[in-house]
Amino acid sequence: MSEAASAPAAPPATRILDITVIGTPAGQGAISFKGHGKAVHSNHDVLMPWRTTITKAATRALGTHQRVRVKKMPNCRACGKPNRTHGEIAGPVAVQIVVTVKRSPTAAKRGDLWPANRTTSDIDHHARAVLDALCNASVFPDDGQVVALEVQKVFPITPHPDALPKPGATIRVWKLGVPTA
Structure with missing residues (x-):
């Protein structure tokens, strides 16, 4: 990970989380409606394992537990804490995400160093999933x-300090404080 990584916001900031997750990144975007009011992400089969991998890595790093939601219950079923305040960080947060995606054969043939084509999810969809x-x-x-x-x-070959050798993501989270004058 890059030693020069700093919060993407003005100090003061306290880094709360710094994790590297290996897996197949999936963007969270299009939703398909299956009838009877059921909606699922069109890439559900790759999105859900990716989100689970990130969730497990973050809970391990922070020593937290996954929020257990039950319909019409305002509190986490595991700890009883209200869902609206269930988290390590209250208040403003800064997040930095570097997603390393698989380099397609076409991109390799063209010599592309950056994933600037339609073979990967949009960057905002990756952010939404994370x-x-x-x-x-x-x-x-x-x-x-x-x-x-x-x-x-x-890509794994992109000249970036947080590019991973295989698909995954580097995720950093900062708790932002109140600036002092």
């Missing part, structure tokens, strides 16, 4: 707390 997984991991109660977000998408 932020929802961090909420599930009880890092913060709601991704609406994120006031600063830096997301980059790279």
Whole structure:
């Protein structure tokens, strides 16, 4: 990981989480409606394992537990804490995400160093998947707390300090404080 990594916002900030997750990154975007009011992500089969991998890594790193939601219950079933405050961080949050995606054969043939084509998910879809997984991991109660977000998408060969040797992501989270005058 890059030693120069700093919060994508003005100090003061306290780094709360710094994890590397290996797996197949999946963006969270299009929703398909299956009838009877059931909606699922169109890439559910790859999205859910990716979010689970991030959630497990974050809960291990922080020593938290995944929020256990039950319909119409306002509290976490595991600990009884209210869902709206269930998280390590209250208040504003800064998040930095570097997603390393698989380099397609076409990109390799062209010599592409960056994933600037339609073979990978949109960068904002990757961010959505990571932020929802961090909420599930009880890092913060709601991704609406994120006031600063830096997301980059790279290949394993991209000249970037946080490019991983295989697909996955480097995720850093800061709790932002009240600036002092």
